[in-house]
Amino acid sequence: MRVAHNYSLSFYIDRLCVVNILIIAIIHCMSKSFEAIKDLGKKMIGTDEGSQFQEKIQAYAQKYNIPPDQARKRVFMEYLQYAKDEVGSRKAFERGSGGMKSFEAALRELTGGAGIDMLKKTAKQRALTQPKQFVNTTPKDQQAVEQYYQQNYKKKPKQAVLRDSAEGVKNFDALLEKFRNDPKVANNPDIMSALLDPDLGGDIGQALLEHDMFEKHERRFESKMKFDNSMESFKKSGIETLKTVFGKPLGDFVGSGYRFARDPSIAGAARVGWEGTKYAAKTLTKGGKFLFNTVRTTLSGANAFAEAVT
Amino acid sequence: MTKEQLANYIDISFIETDKKRRLVEALSKGVSVPDVQGVFEDFLIEKINTYGDKYEKATADFESISVELDKEIKSQEDSLDKVLDEKLATVDRTDYDARNKIWDEYYAEIEKLDSSYEKRIKSAISKIIIHA
Numbered sequence: 253m254r255v256a257h258n259y260s261l262s263f264y265i266d267r268l269c270v271v272n273i274l275i276i277a278i279i280h281c282m283s284k285s286f287e288a289i290k291d292l293g294k295k296m297i298g299t300d301e302g303s304q305f306q307e308k309i310q311a312y313a314q315k316y317n318i319p320p321d322q323a324r325k326r327v328f329m330e331y332l333q334y335a336k337d338e339v340g341s342r343k344a345f346e347r348g349s350g351g352m353k354s355f356e357a358a359l360r361e362l363t364g365g366a367g368i369d370m371l372k373k374t375a376k377q378r379a380l381t382q383p384k385q386f387v388n389t390t391p392k393d394q395q396a397v398e399q400y401y402q403q404n405y406k407k408k409p410k411q412a413v414l415r416d417s418a419e420g421v422k423n424f425d426a427l428l429e430k431f432r433n434d435p436k437v438a439n440n441p442d443i444m445s446a447l448l449d450p451d452l453g454g455d456i457g458q459a460l461l462e463h464d465m466f467e468k469h470e471r472r473f474e475s476k477m478k479f480d481n482s483m484e485s486f487k488k489s490g491i492e493t494l495k496t497v498f499g500k501p502l503g504d505f506v507g508s509g510y511r512f513a514r515d516p517s518i519a520g521a522a523r524v525g526w527e528g529t530k531y532a533a534k535t536l537t538k539g540g541k542f543l544f545n546t547v548r549t550t551l552s553g554a555n556a557f558a559e560a561v562t
Numbered sequence: 563m564t565k566e567q568l569a570n571y572i573d574i575s576f577i578e579t580d581k582k583r584r585l586v587e588a589l590s591k592g593v594s595v596p597d598v599q600g601v602f603e604d605f606l607i608e609k610i611n612t613y614g615d616k617y618e619k620a621t622a623d624f625e626s627i628s629v630e631l632d633k634e635i636k637s638q639e640d641s642l643d644k645v646l647d648e649k650l651a652t653v654d655r656t657d658y659d660a661r662n663k664i665w666d667e668y669y670a671e672i673e674k675l676d677s678s679y680e681k682r683i684k685s686a687i688s689k690i691i692i693h694a
Contacts, residue, residue, distance in 0.1 A: 372658075375656070375658070376658055376659060378656075379654065379656035379657055379658070382656060384654040384655075384656075385654060385655045385656050386655060387655055410643060411643075412643060412646050412647055412650065416650070416665075419655065423655065458656060458658075461658045465658070465661070465662075465665075468662075468665070469665075472669050476672065476676070479676050479680075483679070483680065483683065486683065486684070486687075487624075487628060487683065487687070490624060490687035490690075490691070491621055491624070493687075493691055494617055494620050494621060494624075494690070494691065494694060495617070497617075497691065497694050498613040498614070498616060498617040498694070499613075501576035501609075501613070502576070502606075502610055502613075504576075505571075505574070505575055505576055505606075508571070508574055510571045510575075512603055512606075513596070513599050513600070513603060514603055526617070529610055529613060529614070530614065532610055533607070533610045533611055533613075533614050536603070536606075536607045536610070
């Protein structure tokens with residue numbers, strides 16, 4: 253049964269106020285949440301290498317009271333030095349190294365999204381007009397790369413890869429050193445225009461290409477190692493399959509409850525597949541040292557009935 | 563063990579059918595259970611030893627195929643390495659496109675070799691298992 257209510261206007265106004273208050277409270281909570289999400293986002297964005305680079309430029313400019321261009325150049329040169337030192341000390345491009353990541357992030361910040369590719373392109377174009385370059389590495393340089401692989405993969409790559417990678421590392425170091433000491437860099441307060449110079453930009457592009465090549469070798473080495481390991485596992489599983497093929501019949505048979513009259517202990521052992529079968533053969537065969545080859549001796553030593561049956 | 567139990571074990575055992583038949587016949591002709599069981603176990607041992615021989619032969623065959631194949635692949639890889647060295651010696655360090663091309667070709671050849679190795683080793687083990 254429906255009950256008709258005759259509410260006054262003030263009743264509805266009161267209710268409306270309550271709803272409004274609730275809505276305001278929800279919006280307030282949501283805006284707080286949005287602020288928290290925004291803060292989190294800022295924090296997350298702020299932690300990537302590119303943002304850190306920009307933050308460092310700002311901090312540097314404020315701390316030393318210098319123009320942003322000058323601060324940008326100084327911070328970039330610090331990043332360059334960090335990458336150079338890191339690669340130089342290890343004599344290898346450590347995968348996921350902080351130095352290289354930061355250096356590339358700084359270059360991306362300076363040159364924009366496609367800037368790194370442009371630098372590499374500049375390096376390739378410059379190579380067409382430059383005299384041939386040879387990088388001489390010492391056995392020690394190659395040993396350092398070998399050590400890097402040994403430490404990370406417990407295996408060394410082919411000689412050609414060692415040589416190429418060692419040359420790449422050495423060339424990288426030389427190119428960054430050349431860039432760092434170039435008067436055009438020293439005398440130019442703006443690092444952006446230095447990077448646009450075909451020669452200087454070419455040096456950086458070439459250094460990045462050396463890094464790419466090193467990583468390419470490492471990736472290939474890794475996938476080859478995975479393949480070799482998978483083949484080794486395959487071979488092992490092949491042998492295991494053979495063990496199953498030859499071990500299962502006896503295992504199944506003694507599993508059905510049969511006990512060898514001449515050695516009841518075989519029952520349990522033979523259930524363990526091939527190892528059990530091997531044990532059974534050894535134990536049951538007379539003069540077990542002639543394992544697998546003595547059954548005819550065994551049979552010939554059997555009684556007259558055996559002779560008749562066989 | 564009763565006659566029936568032994569006959570059942572003979573029936574489900576892994577010895578040859580002909581031998582099973584002869585043993586069951588011996589039982590039905592009144593040969594004692596211990597005597598038949600003695601010969602039955604000789605047959606079982608013979609079979610176990612045959613499995614051992616087969617297993618040893620199969621693993622030895624597989625080992626030898628595997629070693630042979632490894633040797634062959636290694637020799638082909640050495641040839642590829644030699645060609646790689648020769649090609650790299652003619653290219654300028656800064657000619658990244660040319661160097662990349664040489665390395666890509668080299669790695670592609672290595673992949674081809676690996677793929678052929680994989681096919682051959684899998685086929686070898688399959689054949690051995692089937693024939694075992």
